[in-house]
Amino acid sequence: MPISIKDIANKANVSPSTVSRALNDYPRISSERKDQIKELAKSMGYIPSQAARNLVTQQSATLGVAVADYLDPFYMCLLANIEEVALANDYDLFVSSFYRDRQREEKLFDAFYQKRLAGIIVAGSLIDDGYLSQVNRSIPAVLVNCFSYPFSVSTDKFSGAKMALEYLIGLGHRQIAYVSQGQNLNTELLRFQGYRSVLSEHNIPIDESLIVSGDSGVFGGIKAANQLMALPEKPSAIFCFNDMTAIGVLNALQKQGYQVPRDCSVMGFDGLDISAFYHPSLTTIQQPIYQLGYQAVEMLLDLIQGDDEVSSVILEPELIVRDSTARIRE
Amino acid sequence: MPISIKDIANKANVSPSTVSRALNDYPRISSERKDQIKELAKSMGYIPSQAARNLVTQQSATLGVAVADYLDPFYMCLLANIEEVALANDYDLFVSSFYRDRQREEKLFDAFYQKRLAGIIVAGSLIDDGYLSQVNRSIPAVLVNCFSYPFSVSTDKFSGAKMALEYLIGLGHRQIAYVSQGQNLNTELLRFQGYRSVLSEHNIPIDESLIVSGDSGVFGGIKAANQLMALPEKPSAIFCFNDMTAIGVLNALQKQGYQVPRDCSVMGFDGLDISAFYHPSLTTIQQPIYQLGYQAVEMLLDLIQGDDEVSSVILEPELIVRDSTARIRE
DNA sequence: CTGAAAGCGCTTACAG
DNA sequence: CTGAAAGCGCTTACAG
Numbered sequence: 121m122p123i124s125i126k127d128i129a130n131k132a133n134v135s136p137s138t139v140s141r142a143l144n145d146y147p148r149i150s151s152e153r154k155d156q157i158k159e160l161a162k163s164m165g166y167i168p169s170q171a172a173r174n175l176v177t178q179q180s181a182t183l184g185v186a187v188a189d190y191l192d193p194f195y196m197c198l199l200a201n202i203e204e205v206a207l208a209n210d211y212d213l214f215v216s217s218f219y220r221d222r223q224r225e226e227k228l229f230d231a232f233y234q235k236r237l238a239g240i241i242v243a244g245s246l247i248d249d250g251y252l253s254q255v256n257r258s259i260p261a262v263l264v265n266c267f268s269y270p271f272s273v274s275t276d277k278f279s280g281a282k283m284a285l286e287y288l289i290g291l292g293h294r295q296i297a298y299v300s301q302g303q304n305l306n307t308e309l310l311r312f313q314g315y316r317s318v319l320s321e322h323n324i325p326i327d328e329s330l331i332v333s334g335d336s337g338v339f340g341g342i343k344a345a346n347q348l349m350a351l352p353e354k355p356s357a358i359f360c361f362n363d364m365t366a367i368g369v370l371n372a373l374q375k376q377g378y379q380v381p382r383d384c385s386v387m388g389f390d391g392l393d394i395s396a397f398y399h400p401s402l403t404t405i406q407q408p409i410y411q412l413g414y415q416a417v418e419m420l421l422d423l424i425q426g427d428d429e430v431s432s433v434i435l436e437p438e439l440i441v442r443d444s445t446a447r448i449r450e
Numbered sequence: 451m452p453i454s455i456k457d458i459a460n461k462a463n464v465s466p467s468t469v470s471r472a473l474n475d476y477p478r479i480s481s482e483r484k485d486q487i488k489e490l491a492k493s494m495g496y497i498p499s500q501a502a503r504n505l506v507t508q509q510s511a512t513l514g515v516a517v518a519d520y521l522d523p524f525y526m527c528l529l530a531n532i533e534e535v536a537l538a539n540d541y542d543l544f545v546s547s548f549y550r551d552r553q554r555e556e557k558l559f560d561a562f563y564q565k566r567l568a569g570i571i572v573a574g575s576l577i578d579d580g581y582l583s584q585v586n587r588s589i590p591a592v593l594v595n596c597f598s599y600p601f602s603v604s605t606d607k608f609s610g611a612k613m614a615l616e617y618l619i620g621l622g623h624r625q626i627a628y629v630s631q632g633q634n635l636n637t638e639l640l641r642f643q644g645y646r647s648v649l650s651e652h653n654i655p656i657d658e659s660l661i662v663s664g665d666s667g668v669f670g671g672i673k674a675a676n677q678l679m680a681l682p683e684k685p686s687a688i689f690c691f692n693d694m695t696a697i698g699v700l701n702a703l704q705k706q707g708y709q710v711p712r713d714c715s716v717m718g719f720d721g722l723d724i725s726a727f728y729h730p731s732l733t734t735i736q737q738p739i740y741q742l743g744y745q746a747v748e749m750l751l752d753l754i755q756g757d758d759e760v761s762s763v764i765l766e767p768e769l770i771v772r773d774s775t776a777r778i779r780e
Numbered sequence: 781c782t783g784a785a786a787g788c789g790c791t792t793a794c795a796g
Numbered sequence: 797c798t799g800a801a802a803g804c805g806c807t808t809a810c811a812g
Contacts (some may be wrong), residue, residue, distance in 0.1 A: 122563075122588065124804090124805055124806080125807095134782080135782070135783045137783060137784080137808080138781090138782060138783075140807060146808095148781055148782090149781065150781065153781085153782095155663075167564055168564060168805085168806075169505070169564065169804090169805055170565050170797070171804090171805080171806090172501075172788090172804075172806040173807075174788090174806095175499070175505060175787095175788045175789065175804095175807095176788045176805085176807045177788085177807070177808095189524060190526045190529055191526075193725070196521060197520075200519055200521060200547065200549075203546075209509070212561055212602040213545075214545075215543075215544075215545040216533075217530065231542055233497045233499070233738040234498060234499065237497055276798095338723070338724070355561070359695065361742065368727065369726070370727075371727040371729070374729050393521070394697070397697055397698065397700075398728065399700070399704050399729045402546070410797080454788090454789055454790080455790065456789080466789090466791095467791080467792080467798070468797090470790070471792090474791085476792095478798090480797065480798095482788085483797085483798095495805095499790070500789090501788090501789080502788075502790040503789080504788075504790095505791095505792050506792080506804045507790085507791070507792095508804070566801070617812065680805045706797075732811085
């Protein structure tokens, strides 16, 4: 049984109100009494009940964070940044994963709401375009990388994909494959649009057999690469939905005896830390992960403060050239 | 303002007690009334306040999980397993990271306690041996990989390190380096003991210059490898504290132009998914990550139920031979 | 400066 | 089967 404010009041011969005021640095209280009560509370090992406090104040200092997948380092890096910014603002985090499962994502909001959290951040939402109508709760929410939602902070995927394609074409590649994520989300479609638009600008016809679908993870990348290398006309470069996919692609190519980048260039998207340490290190499109997390928290805090003037943010990614891409061989 | 049980009671012309009983499937209630109230609650978008319920029932169905580092896939894989098992038992998780910072780890317990969580799991504790005396709270706790704590579930690191060394010696290696974690935790010391004990069994003298300290991450591995390869007598094999360290070592060796495993064998510890996809794929000691998570939750649940008969669990790791190790060249 | 009282949203004996 | 009442641990007007 945890000790309560009442226990302290009894021992100090004051009312619970006084104890509460002392502990919360209420201004009009004799400082001797305040110090005495604080010390007593400490010696008794008192730790306030957040639930009780939240109930009476009708507010909470914890933010809910839902990430698509604990096993994708992108979300973990984002999460680490979100936690850091939240902590700096005296909020703590209730973190949950929905394992890229839409049902589970939807259920999460009940959990968040039951806890009466101050606000929520969703990264990698599968509800995507339907978010506004589906999750219509009175709790402020910010989505990361879901451009269609009015309160969101996203990397410009279209622009990122274009950078990647321009770069590969600049290296002389024409047979450029794309390994998609496999779901019709904005984040996917924008990359694909970038891919198509650069190809058509360069008058390179779209070869449908070069567009294969992954699963945003390593295994999808492996499967996709095997599929691509079985083609009569193999690609000379493979642009992947994300770094994890690219790692799968790299792995499959190397296992089949292809040399990267000599036989085939490979590009990722995300800019995960580990992508720099692969062999060969991965050329990729770097998402501004820290900014994504920072701005998401700031936006959510504004929303919580009742500031409705906020509007979506789109951040530019950056091309990082490393060793997995090279000029095409004649 | 969220709607409450009172709002429903008013609309249904019954007392709040009745609403509560209907919603909680209290047995003695007319089923027509029950259904009617349930429907009404749903149509009004009622979602119960967990804080209020916890306050009155004096219990909570959420578990606190503190992990050392979001950026180490080992903890994330463990976390995913913990969450799965917890969810299956109708508990949800309050997850937090302490960023391998002891101060932060200590602070976390106040946060957990303020929330009156049902129990907590700590993975990668830095308080380590001091845990019992430091964190003496009335909330049940299970530690993962902290053998000295009475309620813990751990991989046998001593045995794991021995497997690694036996294997490397079996391949003819004698100059075997060890990259440590850099902190005097049990999890570290046990590996080191395994390392020493196998060497001495084989009458191989310990060469202190082959024992260098990393930081349990990629960068520590890189630094350590550079240090080792600057030695007059370079190691022919490097055994690393964990896979992330090994990835750093691999990277540094390759950058310096060494071929792995031809010029030097490299071994990790953990058995991360990604370690299989490196080039070369990493020989490692596989921790039973799923079992670790599963048993930790089960043990915590027992503790919460007041079952004090539980005792620590030690699980055996497994040697996974892949492509980063080879027989020594003459 | 301090106490008594009301109330946050629930649950649950206690009567009926 | 159902309502009135008490209470979980706090905070905060309202008096004094």
